[in-house]
Amino acid sequence: MTKxxxxxxxxxxxxxxxxxxxxxxxxxxxxxxxxxLPSPRxxxxxxKAFADLIQDxxxxxxxxxxxxxxxxxxxxxxxxxxxxPQEFLPFCGAYGIGAIGSVSPQYFxxxxxxxxxxxxxxxxxxxxxxxxxxxxxxxxxxxxxxKRLETWIGDGSLLQLxxxxxxxxxxxxxxxxxxxxxxxxxHKRIINSLHHLKERKFEDFRxxxxxxxxxxxxxxxxxxxxxxxxxxxxxxxxxPDIRWIVTDNLKKNRLIKDFPEQVELLKKQL
Numbered sequence: 651m652t653k654x655x656x657x658x659x660x661x662x663x664x665x666x667x668x669x670x671x672x673x674x675x676x677x678x679x680x681x682x683x684x685x686x687l688p689s690p691r692x693x694x695x696x697x698k699a700f701a702d703l704i705q706d707x708x709x710x711x712x713x714x715x716x717x718x719x720x721x722x723x724x725x726x727x728x729x730x731x732x733x734x735p736q737e738f739l740p741f742c743g744a745y746g747i748g749a750i751g752s753v754s755p756q757y758f759x760x761x762x763x764x765x766x767x768x769x770x771x772x773x774x775x776x777x778x779x780x781x782x783x784x785x786x787x788x789x790x791x792x793x794x795x796x797k798r799l800e801t802w803i804g805d806g807s808l809l810q811l812x813x814x815x816x817x818x819x820x821x822x823x824x825x826x827x828x829x830x831x832x833x834x835x836x837h838k839r840i841i842n843s844l845h846h847l848k849e850r851k852f853e854d855f856r857x858x859x860x861x862x863x864x865x866x867x868x869x870x871x872x873x874x875x876x877x878x879x880x881x882x883x884x885x886x887x888x889x890p891d892i893r894w895i896v897t898d899n900l901k902k903n904r905l906i907k908d909f910p911e912q913v914e915l916l917k918k919q920l
Contacts, residue, residue, distance in 0.1 A: 654698055661680065664677045685735045700746060701749040726740075742779075744765065762798050777812065818865075863894070866895065885920060900917055
């Protein structure tokens with residue numbers, strides 16, 4: 651069996667106990683002891699196995715698994731700082747929230763609002779979990795999720811904007827050209843909004859800018875004609891941060907390998 655299958659087998663027995671007793675301690679212990687933290691890479695196979703089971707159980711035990719994930723995401727940074735094994739509990743909880751929202755209509759809106767709130771977490775690993783949760787939802791209800799994400803641009807924080815672009819920069823999702831076009835539109839709106847942003851010294855801005863430095867190229871790869879047209883517009887910007895975003899994307903092998911001529915032309919214009 652694969653690592654994911656092994657974890658699902660172990661977790662299944664623990665989920666059965668939880669659904670009968672509402673005692674999540676054994677699930678928590680298993681997640682913490684197998685988290686691979688502290689290390690540069692957490693146990694993403696375990697996280698996926700957890701989300702897969704949460705999604706399966708959502709069909710008949712949605713209230714139970716929502717309660718479990720809600721309990722996990724309430725483990726805050728004071729108790730579970732970055733790279734601490736305990737941090738993997740809210741990570742899996744956020745991933746699971748997305749899994750529930752992907753298949754349970756009654757939790758769809760609540761899942762999105764919860765992930766939006768969690769996107770403001772200053773722990774980078776938690777922000778990645780939000781991204782995984784949103785992508786899980788998009789694989790089931792792509793247009794509905796993208797429509798909601800567009801509203802985040804109007805009222806969201808910088809970290810919530812970062813969640814939008816990171817979530818839509820998902821190659822399997824972008825194979826659908828219609829969805830790729832929407833993803834590019836979201837990038838356009840967010841990048842163009844930077845023109846009006848005066849305060850750029852905070853870490854939240856640097857986090858958003860760094861993400862834009864690679865997510866745009868992921869989208870452009872799937873719809874190169876309109877994608878490169880937008881990048882040519884950005885090259886003419888007088889905003890140094892926007893020009894940095896273009897420069898950083900042009901360093902990505904995904905563009906250099908498949909579109910060398912377009913990349914060289916843009917480089918000459920910078």
